Amino acid sequence: MVTAAPPLPLLVAGGAGFLGSHLCEQLVGRGGGVLCVDNLLTGELDNIAHLRADGAFELRRADISEPLQIGAVRGIFNLACPASPVHYQADPVRTTLTSVRGTHQLLELARHCGVRILHASTSEVYGDPAVHPQKESYWGHVNPTGTRACYDEGKRCAESLCFDYVRKYGLDVRVARIFNTYGPRMQTNDGRVISNFIVQALQNQPITVYGTGSQTRSFCYVDDLIEALLAFMNAPAGVPSPMNLGNPHESTILELAELVIEMTGSRSRVIFMPLPSDDPTQRCPDIERAREHLRWQPKVPLREGLRRTIHYLENVLRQPRRRLRRAAQSAAPIHQDSSGPMPGPLEAVHVRR
DSSP states (O other): OOOOOOOOOEEEETTTSHHHHHHHHHHHHTSSOEEEEEOOSSOOHHHHTTTTTSTTEEEEEOOTTSOOOOOOOSEEEEOOSOOSHHHHTTSHHHHHHIIIIIHHHHHHHHHHHTOOEEEEEEGGGGBSOSSSSBOTTOOOBOOTTSTTHHHHHHHHHHHHHHHHHHHHHOOOEEEEEEOOEEOTTOOTTSOOHHHHHHHHHHTTOOEEEETTSOOEEEOEEHHHHHHHHHHHHHSOTTOOSSEEESOOOEEEHHHHHHHHHHHHTOOOOEEEEOOOTTOOSOOOBOOHHHHHHHOOOOOSOHHHHHHHHHHHHHHHHTOHHHHHHGGGGGGSOOBOOOOSOOOOOOOOOOOOO
16 A cells, blocks of 8 residues: 655745744644744744644754755745844844845745745835835835845845746745734844833833834734735735735834833833934835735734733743743754755645635
């Protein structure tokens, strides 16, 4: 009797990170194998600990900016890149190489396997926008030599590679421009505004608002964002790309700070600091394309999403040992890249809803 081969996995690059771990969790729950590739630079084993006992999930520690040896896959999600200024500015050269060389390698893998790839881009490609809200047709206003350029321009170059692969090879590439996302598994020290404010408020420390606090952002809860990524990946061939994915409800930074103080019952006071270089004054997506083609829009209100995120970060702060575990990640037993030739072409990806 011939035993059927196990189904090919979906590859999630950056799968141990904030967004990647939520995506892996959803994919495993929907059936089918998941191959998580992460260098654990900003990803955490704690994020995927509950998945590692599942036979459908595999973790390989690897850096997509370095040579990869990956076998056959049935589709690729590229979420691999530090996404907060604290992390992407810590090693700007590596950030750029992850965005550009890493994306190139995954595009080559997708081409070789004949599968669909979803590339996670960012609202940062719009820079400090002169158009509001931002439509996908807007080309952006980015400083190519500033301190944020390693991320902004790295992602813009990665998008250029994606669309060159569409034109040259006919590859099925979906580019998602992700706006500010928040929720459980954010790191306490990642420098993002929501995690910053919550951690400061829970510890009754001053809430640091940069500039006057009048600059705006739109905040999308992580569950809504993951639903959008899956819908985009599963959409029929020819779906428009790039596509904005985010929450079109806009809040000022000062309004967010006051809401966090209220919801945490904090004694924190707001202090104002100089605005960082090239920090956008307005950021809000036009999501008409997602509404029309994915039948998607965010559902979780900001107050409810903040409640869940506060509960998560409060628990993390109560567990100091958890923060120490990241230092030991390099010693954890993780499947390294396999060697051997790449397989032949495969059928296009399909993620079961």
